[in-house]
Amino acid sequence: MATKREITKQKAREYDRASKKEKGRILDELAATMGWSRANARRQLKAAGKRKGPASAVKRKPRPRTYGYDTLKVLQLVWTLSGEPCGKYLAPIMADMLESLERFGELKPVEDRLNDHVRGQLVAMSAATIDRLLKPAKDARYPDAVSSTRPGPLLRSEIPVRQALDEMEQRPGFLEIDLVAHCGHSLEGEFAYTLTATDVFTGWTENIAIKNRAHKWVVQAMTTVAKRLPYPMAGLDCDNGGEFINHALVGWAAERTLFMTRSRPHESNDNAHVEQKNGDIVRKSAFRYRYDTPAELSLLNELWGYVNLRKNLFLPTKKANGWRTTRSGRSTRTYDAPKTPFQRVIDSGVLSAQKIAQIEDLRRNTNPAGLTRNIVRLQQELIKAAKTKTLAFRNRVS
Known part of the structure; x- marks a missing residue:
């Protein structure tokens, strides 16, 4: 210019x-x-x-501010109470979230700021604007972990490989699974793991904390996941870790006539759906501390109950639905409009009318801010429990 x-x-x-x-x-x-x-x-x-x-x-006259301080304060509270989603996921649910939080009386701290003008601005606000306005709060509010995955060569040749470029599943029931280690900064001794199972088609996610990665605990966790799903499980996809590539889990899947696939070695993008949940749900909610006691294991499972409920009922996700060619000739992914896993399950048509009414009643009677308060309470207990071990490890290293 x-x-x-x-x-x-x-x-x-x-x-x-x-x-x-x-x-x-x-x-x-x-x-x-x-x-x-x-x-x-x-x-x-x-x-x-x-x-x-x-x-x-020549100096350009600065454009006046569109969003005032009242809008910013209401936005920060809604973002906090809804679980701190990013802008592209908060924008589509802004109207519903405002309605739910008002119905449960959670917006009283900012009720003097929430007028029709502020409400209209919040509902019309774009995802990019939400991220831009929330950036100072995110920066003010907010160590790398080690990987515990070990290869499991047993039965590897009997389980077909599934790649990231394969066609997406078109019905609910096919789950990607993975384990996340709660080892802190050391793989010494025994520590808890969280099993993450996420549906490729709907994004419905379940987390179960287990004592260690012994085969019996993994099978027990998968049995619990199968019971919690609102629809039947159809198949599993896992990485090449020995906790999954073993006779116990393969036999469990065979008993339930579930087909099972695995990713290519060292290709984490083959399990992109569950890898994303590992970061967005497990690491974001339970951090990177060490949890190795029965009390901490119990706290983790209580935490996952609230986290999964909030994620599945209230927080939307995007789903890859194909490819397109850019003007430069490159192929890139296309995504659908953000929807909650709850909405995707309802739209899939696999649930009975009774099951639909049951899930809709659960969502209507669940306070998202109440879920967030319980999550924060449990996170504080986990941080307190891990504090002594973290300080002891730092002193030993130094």
Whole structure:
């Protein structure tokens, strides 16, 4: 823009002194150089002739703020009570979340700020604007962990490989599964794990904390996941860890006529759905501390009950639905509109009318802010329990 202004300023001086024929030539030349129409070129020359001093000295008048302090404070509270989702997931549920929080009386701290103008701004706010306004709060509110995955060569040849480029599942029931270690910064000794199971089609996610990654605990956790799902399980996809590639889990799947696949070694994108949940749910909710006692295991499972309920009923996700070719010829993923796992399950048509009524009643009678308060309470208990071990490890290392 500065270059355009300089060129236009120079041409404006020449334009003022030129004859009618020369003015036409200048307009044609400027329109071809800048990509403007002749009418716009004429307007730009006229404006440049009135400007004082060099083009670099021209200062644009700052645009007035669109969103005021009241809107920001209400947005921060809604974001906190809904579980701190990013803008692209908060924007689609803003109207429903405001309605739910008001119905349960959770917006009383900002009720004097929440007028019709603020409400309209919140509902119309784009995802990018939400992220931009919340960035200072996120920065003010907010160590790498080690991996415990070990290869399981047993039965590997009998389980087919599923790749990231394979076709997406078109019905609910196919789950990607993975384990996350709660080892802190050391793999020494025994510590808890969280099994994450997420449905590729609906995004419905269940988490179960287990004592260790022994085969019997993994099978027991998968049995619990199968009971909690609102629809039948159809298949499993896992990585190449020995906790999954074993006779116990393969036999469990065979008994239930579930087909089982595995990812390629060292290709985490083959399990992209569950890997995303590992970060968004497990690490975000339970952090990276060490949990290795029965009390901490109990706290984790209580935490996952509230986290899964909030995630499945209230927080939307996007789902890859195909590919498109960009203007440069590259292929890129396309995604559908954000929907909650609850909405995707209802829209799938696999539930009976009785089951639909049961889940809808559960959502209607669940206070999202109450879920968040319970999650924060349990997180504080976990942090308190892990504090002594974390300090002891730091002192030993130092």
